[in-house]
Amino acid sequence: MFADAVGRLPPQPSPTPNHEYRERQQRLTSQFNNEDIFIIAAPHEAVHSNDVHYRYRTSSDIIYLTGWFDPECSLVIRNDEGTWKTCLFVQPKDTLKEIWEGRRPGVEGALSDYAVDEAYSNSELEECLADWFSSSNRVFHRGGVNLHLDALIDEAVRRRDRPRQHFGTGPTVIQDPSPFLAELRLRKSASEIEQMKYASEVSSLAHELAMRHSKNGVNECQLQAIIEGFFSYAGASGWAYPSIVGCGENATILHYTVNNEACKDGEVILIDAGAEYRGYASDITRSWPISGTFTDAQKEIYSLVLKSQEAAIAACKVGNSYTKPHDEARRVLAEGLIELGIISQSVEDALDPDNGELRRWYMHNTSHWIGLDVHDVGVYKPGGTPRTLEAGMCLTVEPGLYFGAWRPDVDCPEQYANIGIRIEDDVLVTADGPVILTDACPKTIEDIQSIVGNQTL
Ligand code: GLY
Ligand code: MN
Ligand code: MN
DSSP states (O other): OOHHHHHTSOOOOOOOOHHHHHHHHHHHHTTSOTTEEEEEEOOOOOEEETTEEOOOOOOHHHHHHHOOOOSSOEEEEEEETTEEEEEEEEOOOOHHHHHHHOOOOHHHHHHHHSSOSEEEEGGGHHHHHHHHHTTOSEEEEOOSSOHHHHHHHHHHHHOOOHHHHHHOOSOOEEEOOHHHHHHHHHSOOHHHHHHHHHHHHHHHHHHHHHHHTOOTTOBHHHHHHHHHHHHHHTTOOEESSOOEEEEGGGGGSTTOOOOOOBOOTTOEEEEEEOEEETTEEOOEEEEEETTSSOOHHHHHHHHHHHHHHHHHHHTOOTTSBTTHHHHHHHHHHHHHHHHTTSOOSOHHHHTOTTTOTHHHHOOSOSOOBOSSSSSOOOOSSGGGSOOBOOTTOEEEEOOEEEOOTTOTTSOOOGGGTTOEEEOBEEEEEETTEEEETTTTSOOSHHHHHHHTTOOOO
16 A cells, blocks of 8 residues: 555665764864763663563764664763763673664674764773763763763762862763754754655655545544554654644644544544654644545635745745744734634734734744754754744744634634644755755645545555
8 A cells, every 4th residue: 555655755865974973073072171071871761561662762962973773872972182082882782682672783883883982881881981080070961861870970070089189180060961962953964954855755655645545434543554654664763753633623632642533524634743764853734624625614724824834934044033934924824814704803913922813723833943853952042032044954834723613712713613724844944945845745725635535445
């Protein structure tokens, strides 16, 4: 069932080359002093039950700096007499463990295949840190991931032993390195964009498959299965966030993830699902009628959301404030809802953040950064001023309108009852204007109506 769609995929891109990881490490350490030491711990594997674990996903920062995906590791970057050294602590090779759980690169694999200068077994971390801390002052570390490591660093800073007293050596400050990493990760390289483009292509085809298999009686979970099955079939590691598959009134619940109801003719389904590929996220929402034909009311709302999304995407331009797409989307939505008689205020009043009626039907932001995390890092308002868009930044554009007839807080107009529409694409800002990474995903009313329901399992 996936063969046709897979045949339409582009070839998978090359992995990020090691020299690029070196450049990223260099851009980070160029902001440090020689007495700084930088430590990131990967999260532990999380237990699902007994000896079964959840799908493992390592630290996005470790992926960004080294491309290492294996669990239970720590990355230390330290200065050794004027030279920065990248040191990876990993699970050592262990034949018995590897027979049960899979092959490990181990210390040898880390050294031979990754952009690291030194590699050690995890069991050596404590001793190495004790040694390296003696010539360190500031420890760049974000706590809360590996509590044992947190305690170790905390103790090193608080220790009042003889070397500290005699020579003044040892760390005195712990500082969160996230702001440095976030600034770097906010601007995507050509290689990162290639990975994101592939994730976007996979997700676009997955949505199209779900459209093709939509018909009266299909269960939300069946459409979810098609989408997520295709993610794996196409070489993605899985979803970038739990899929939202909601039909009828469920389409009006922004982060609905129960995904277990039968879809009926007359209803609109909203699917927000994106694949993760080599750590990179995609994030697409499409909304379509289960019957394959929009009703007049559904068409009115869909056209309005699409118009607002197009205006917002056009605003994803170098030099614009990151708030401009949101402002554009809100303005178009407010004007449209006034024209439809759903809002009875002036445009200006409708947009008022406190008393404007637009909030009743459009209550979320239009954009977020996207990259290694679906809600990617990067401060939106550094120092309180909205960030200016630059080439290489990637953001989603996802306006929506949600008429939940079940809501006790609003009087939902009857003809729009339980219509939930969101249209979401991932956009790369370039010097030549916005590039829609997810443009392969059908979006116009004509395309959607020609696709929905035209394939059976
Ligand atoms: N999929 C979550 C979001 O759109 O932000
Ligand atoms: Mn999103
Ligand atoms: Mn989304």
